[in-house]
Amino acid sequence: MSLKGGKRWLLLGFLLAVFLSWVSGFLNPYDRGVWIDCGINVILAVSLNLILGYTGQFSLGHAGFMSVGGYTAAKLTLVTVALIPASFHPLAFVIACLLGGLAAAVAGLIVGIPSLRLRGDYLAIVTLGAGEIIRVIWQNTEAVGGASGLSGIPKSTTLGWTFAFAVLTIYVVLCLVNSTYGRGFIAVADDELAADAMGINPVRYKVTAFVVGAFFAGIAGALYAHHKQTIVPTGFDWLKSVDIVVMVILGGMGRTPGVIVAAILLTWLPEQLRVIADYRMIVYALLIILLMILRPQGLFTFKTRKGASVS
Amino acid sequence: MDSFFQQLVNGVALGSIYALIALGYTMVYGVLRFINFAHADILMLGAFSAYFLSPAIQQIFPLPGIGGALVVMLLAAIICAGIGVGVEFCAYRPLRKRPNLAVLITAIGVSLLIEYTCQHRAVFGAETRPFPQLIAERNLDLVGLTVSNLDVLVVVMTVILLVVMWLVVNRTKIGTAMRALSFNREAAALMGIDINRVISFTFAMGSALAAVAGVLYALKAPGIEPLMGIHPGLRAFVAAVLGGIGNLPGASLGGLILGLLETFAGGIAGLSNYRDAIAFSILILILLFRPAGILGKNSVEKV
Numbered sequence: 001m002s003l004k005g006g007k008r009w010l011l012l013g014f015l016l017a018v019f020l021s022w023v024s025g026f027l028n029p030y031d032r033g034v035w036i037d038c039g040i041n042v043i044l045a046v047s048l049n050l051i052l053g054y055t056g057q058f059s060l061g062h063a064g065f066m067s068v069g070g071y072t073a074a075k076l077t078l079v080t081v082a083l084i085p086a087s088f089h090p091l092a093f094v095i096a097c098l099l100g101g102l103a104a105a106v107a108g109l110i111v112g113i114p115s116l117r118l119r120g121d122y123l124a125i126v127t128l129g130a131g132e133i134i135r136v137i138w139q140n141t142e143a144v145g146g147a148s149g150l151s152g153i154p155k156s157t158t159l160g161w162t163f164a165f166a167v168l169t170i171y172v173v174l175c176l177v178n179s180t181y182g183r184g185f186i187a188v189a190d191d192e193l194a195a196d197a198m199g200i201n202p203v204r205y206k207v208t209a210f211v212v213g214a215f216f217a218g219i220a221g222a223l224y225a226h227h228k229q230t231i232v233p234t235g236f237d238w239l240k241s242v243d244i245v246v247m248v249i250l251g252g253m254g255r256t257p258g259v260i261v262a263a264i265l266l267t268w269l270p271e272q273l274r275v276i277a278d279y280r281m282i283v284y285a286l287l288i289i290l291l292m293i294l295r296p297q298g299l300f301t302f303k304t305r306k307g308a309s310v311s
Numbered sequence: 312m313d314s315f316f317q318q319l320v321n322g323v324a325l326g327s328i329y330a331l332i333a334l335g336y337t338m339v340y341g342v343l344r345f346i347n348f349a350h351a352d353i354l355m356l357g358a359f360s361a362y363f364l365s366p367a368i369q370q371i372f373p374l375p376g377i378g379g380a381l382v383v384m385l386l387a388a389i390i391c392a393g394i395g396v397g398v399e400f401c402a403y404r405p406l407r408k409r410p411n412l413a414v415l416i417t418a419i420g421v422s423l424l425i426e427y428t429c430q431h432r433a434v435f436g437a438e439t440r441p442f443p444q445l446i447a448e449r450n451l452d453l454v455g456l457t458v459s460n461l462d463v464l465v466v467v468m469t470v471i472l473l474v475v476m477w478l479v480v481n482r483t484k485i486g487t488a489m490r491a492l493s494f495n496r497e498a499a500a501l502m503g504i505d506i507n508r509v510i511s512f513t514f515a516m517g518s519a520l521a522a523v524a525g526v527l528y529a530l531k532a533p534g535i536e537p538l539m540g541i542h543p544g545l546r547a548f549v550a551a552v553l554g555g556i557g558n559l560p561g562a563s564l565g566g567l568i569l570g571l572l573e574t575f576a577g578g579i580a581g582l583s584n585y586r587d588a589i590a591f592s593i594l595i596l597i598l599l600f601r602p603a604g605i606l607g608k609n610s611v612e613k614v
Contacts, residue, residue, distance in 0.1 A: 115599070120411050125594065126595050
């Protein structure tokens with residue numbers, strides 16, 4: 001059996017995931033937790049990069065889609081955990097993650113179809129609003145715990161699974177944008193009107209990017225729920241979306257390797273800065289402003305651009 | 312029926328504050344075409360300026376009292392105008408030629424910076440502080456309705472400031488420049504308008520309005536804290552979009568509608584938990600079906 005190009009990397013990635021799940025046994029729980037956080041944020045940032053970076057649609061509602069995935073998967077697990085024999089729990093967990101992703105994709109479709117007619121600031125505001133509406137709905141739904149959220153979720157997320165899903169996300173996003181079909185995303189980001197004139201249907205591309213992005217955000221949410229074991233609605237407010245946007249911009253819009261590095265950096269660094277915890281958020285806010293003024297193309301961008309940019 | 316009119320009065324008072332904040336959003340958007348996320352935080356800084364100023368003012372003017380309260384508001388407005396101009400100069404001016412996205416993210420950054428800095432215990436701290444009583448609250452009896460004198464003050468101040476703003480924008484030289492800028496920035500620059508000066512002026516005005524709104528809001532609020540601006544800021548933003556962003560009478564109308572909606576929705580059991588969701592739903596519906604707002608002009612996107 002011969003595997004070409006991307007598929008070889010995918011296989012290598014999955015092998016690495018298996019290796020990592022073996023290694024994770026030797027890590028202390030704190031480090032393992034930080035690395036799982038890194039993996040979840042990589043999934044979030046890479047999936048948002050498809051929407052924001054490659055397709056150029058400014059979404060501030062990514063945390064909302066993440067919460068849809070997290071709540072769906074967590075509720076599924078909590079309902080079924082007693083009914084399924086223990087040996088099937090890992091399988092049930094993966095299925096819950098995928099269903100969480102699907103639920104988020106449906107939410108992405110519902111939000112995306114009407115709102116993607118808008119552009120720029122207005123799209124940002126509408127997606128922010130949609131994310132906040134999703135949060136308020138969780139907050140007022142007693143079936144998912146209302147304001148106190150869901151707790152007692154089994155700790156099923158492992159380093160291996162997180163890494164495997166991260167590899168899958170990167171693979172799908174890269175294959176999508178590097179395919180013939182995928183040139184359309186970049187065309188829409190570069191000039192929507194010109195793309196339209198060339199026979200590309202911008203709305204379809206934008207909605208596709210939105211749905212795929214939301215799907216992986218949902219998976220990240222599911223992993224997050226089974227990692228933290230407790231989810232509360234306020235954990236998915238619009239500041240969480242801003243965090244993900246900052247990862248994408250720091251890494252460089254439409255540049256997946258940079259975005260991966262930025263996601264890991266922005267997860268790992270705050271953990272190291274616990275000493276100056278009081279100033280952490282002030283530094284973070286300053287970083288956003290300085291980044292936009294001094295290096296809007298992202299920290300790790302040295303070559304010509306592809307897709308959208310803020311520079 | 313009485314309670315209906317009572318709710319109406321409360322709604323108008325709340326809506327007037329929203330209108331005052333929305334005026335600031337609308338002015339900045341009209342000239343610069345971007346949403347100043349930090350506006351809500353300027354409002355908070357206005358309330359805190361008043362909090363720290365009032366002991367000193369008390370030495371000169373009698374407090375509580377209307378004269379002293381006006382002086383406090385004026386000083387808070389001046390301080391916040393300075394802060395607004397400073398923020399514009401440091402954060403937004405370097406981005407003048409960049410796409411909207413960069414400016415929007417910077418605005419979020421500025422907002423977070425102000426919030427987190429003020430929450431730090433060396434600055435204001437995160438706890439709620441009682442706001443000094445600048446005006447003794449009395450209940451007036453207006454044809455069978457109980458109206459607080461604070462509500463009357465809020466409505467009167469909003470009407471006065473709206474008229475003043477309208478006169479500034481439509482009857483003065485700098486107002487003409489503002490309108491020219493909002494129409495076409497490059498052409499305005501070619502006509503010899505000092506763009507940076509006009510933008511600074513706009514920020515000063517918008518921030519001063521936010522400061523006054525902050526003091527008025529704090530007078531009725533249980534206390535002040537660094538995140539107090541977020542909720543009224545959100546409602547006011549929705550109001551500005553609802554009325555047609557960039558449109559002064561529209562912002563006031565939007566503010567009134569939102570204040571009334573919130574008051575009446577709050578009276579209906581079960582709906583009050585969804586107040587934020589309602590505000591956002593209105594925002595989304597407006598943006599989808601009438602992005603120009605109620606009073607705004609429909610514009611065609613040009614190539």
